[in-house]
Amino acid sequence: MKPLGPIPAGFAMIDGQLAIGGRKSRDLVAEAGSTPLFVYSAERIRRRVGELLHALPPSVALHYAVKANPYMPVLQLMSELVDGFDIASAGELGLAMAAGVDPARISFAGPGKRTAELEAAIAAGVTLNLESEGEAVRALEAGDRLGITPRLAIRVNPPFDLKGSGMKMGGGAKPFGVDAECVPAMARAVISSGAEWRGFHIFAGSQALSADAIIDAQAQALALAGDLAEQTGVALPHCNLGGGFGIPYFPGDEPIDLVKIGEALSTALEQRAEVLQNTQFCVELGRYLVGEAGVYLTEIVDRKRSHEELFLVVDGGLHHQLAASGNFGTVVRRNYPVAIASRMDEAADEVASVVGCLCTPLDRLAEKGQFPRADVGDLVAVFCAGAYGASASPAQFLGHGPAKEMLV
């Protein structure tokens, strides 16, 4: 037997079924028409944003990283809730604009921006987080061609990363951003070019569950922003302090202590350098805003034993849940939180592996987990499916196509 990840707190049960947004799983599936189905809870997203607004200093803006979940109704909801959007491609620019987001609230980071993407962003009035000196040249040239003043920030490759404490010298070679020591000269060049100067984007890592690590990274980002602004010789208009707030996926994971992070950030901001006094700060979050709000529902199509191991074969799989299958950015496979959505009130008295419908041994959604006895037709829920699920999985693999999605 292997442990399952922790189910996010706050999901209700109605008539023995997992309820999302106050509605039973089977009713949601009936409305969607079929499984597999991603269900995102608007109420959970709102609640999470409320927790952040409560915990973080009021002066700090909240940005949403579209890459975490670009489903249009989620973007539309988010546009009412957050201050800014961060995009990573012209495709995401199109999605954000289709969701009605004012381009002035959008910033664009990403190491391989094509010239056509730079032009589209400049034409729309989006802030570009420049990833290199070469990209700065191309952006300025694009602005000239278009006759539009580009809005430019610099993404800084910081000399620290987001881990525990004591990482100040841990920075290394990265494809992202500009090495910190090169930033002041580049910032001066951007400013003197006549571009609209938008400041720094400092991103040190993602998916951290240690409040202390996040506090440390934010403090270092703040100090670095002050140093670089001072060396640049110009007050800093904006500073994106990055994100990195993680969610619990695996056995033993605990939620981050948001209040502690907010208090520390408040203190750090009070002590910030003079050159940062009028800076507009933001944090940029994706997974933390939407990850726990999503559930992936998939139906059991076969129940079979092989050499004493019990398999529940579902109609979904890694083509929608690559990370949950353990095949995306993880070395050792561990179980996500998984449950039998149609039998939430029954005792977990058998051990089964939940496998997807793909013809590959990689397609496992839960390995030797303890579940109530489930049969063909039962629904399996994979939790923490709101971020990097539908859009970060190979939906066309083996011809199955994408899952349905629903915001409730």
Add this chain to the structure above:
Amino acid sequence: MKPLGPIPAGFAMIDGQLAIGGRKSRDLVAEAGSTPLFVYSAERIRRRVGELLHALPPSVALHYAVKANPYMPVLQLMSELVDGFDIASAGELGLAMAAGVDPARISFAGPGKRTAELEAAIAAGVTLNLESEGEAVRALEAGDRLGITPRLAIRVNPPFDLKGSGMKMGGGAKPFGVDAECVPAMARAVISSGAEWRGFHIFAGSQALSADAIIDAQAQALALAGDLAEQTGVALPHCNLGGGFGIPYFPGDEPIDLVKIGEALSTALEQRAEVLQNTQFCVELGRYLVGEAGVYLTEIVDRKRSHEELFLVVDGGLHHQLAASGNFGTVVRRNYPVAIASRMDEAADEVASVVGCLCTPLDRLAEKGQFPRADVGDLVAVFCAGAYGASASPAQFLGHGPAKEMLV
């Protein structure tokens, strides 16, 4: 510096550029309109099929596993070259039929077949490789509902896997197929139900580079098929001996010895059991037929240094090349064969990492490889891109969308 994988033999160079199908990379990109671009060589696919037809015993049929590359022009070409198609979903059934493949030549394996998929396959006249007793019941019921006699084979979970020798007792619990010891009774039940009996599908593994391991697995599959057919008490009409022929991806990998495999299979077939005398055998290959015929071309959009590491940032990435980035089924990341397609005649005199345009450190196509000096606008080629590339990668990730594809 880290070594790069071996470039498949036989690619030509014209005017210093990588040529595919006799055409220069830049001309192919110009015709496609943009990068990233998958180019598949019809001539390489034909040559590979020719090698197989020459090496394998004439009585053994050749099947193509659609999952390896479902690009329509590839399917259409393949339908002229091979005897049968193996599909893994109703989606792939639709593709194969759209390519003009006679459903009588198609078989359908996959552990999570939905009832609607079983019905579509039975209606079309496709052979179902049954994965469990439950699926057999559902298939027979579907045939009754439709008034059509289903064509049924059993996928056997063999008590061995495809590795080196001496694996006879190495079989284990798997979500695929029916444990060998349960097969004879199930086969008798299927036959007595009035279904059209199609035989066994025995698949022991994939991507093996040892001829001896493949020879051993084929011999064991043949012996198992004989035992199971004898226990069933009926001569075996068909037997799919599986695939598993690997291609070299990584430094040190060598091509398999196809002639040796063919000779051993010929000998094994001569010595096969009486109950298999009239059996039609086939091997089912995907990657081996198309993998080395494909090249992924992507353009360099930035060249940057960070702390003494040189990065070539391209407009493609793991959203088309998940396996090449080291994030699909591999534990330790190693480099695929990668080259600067627009500078094939220049000396490799600098070390660079080729990274994709996605905003994640997972997006590396080559780590610290030795290349000619390349700049913005140069083309990078990732080889061995013909199988499990376009269709087995998260194309929607970060909003970039799928790559173009082309058969030349």
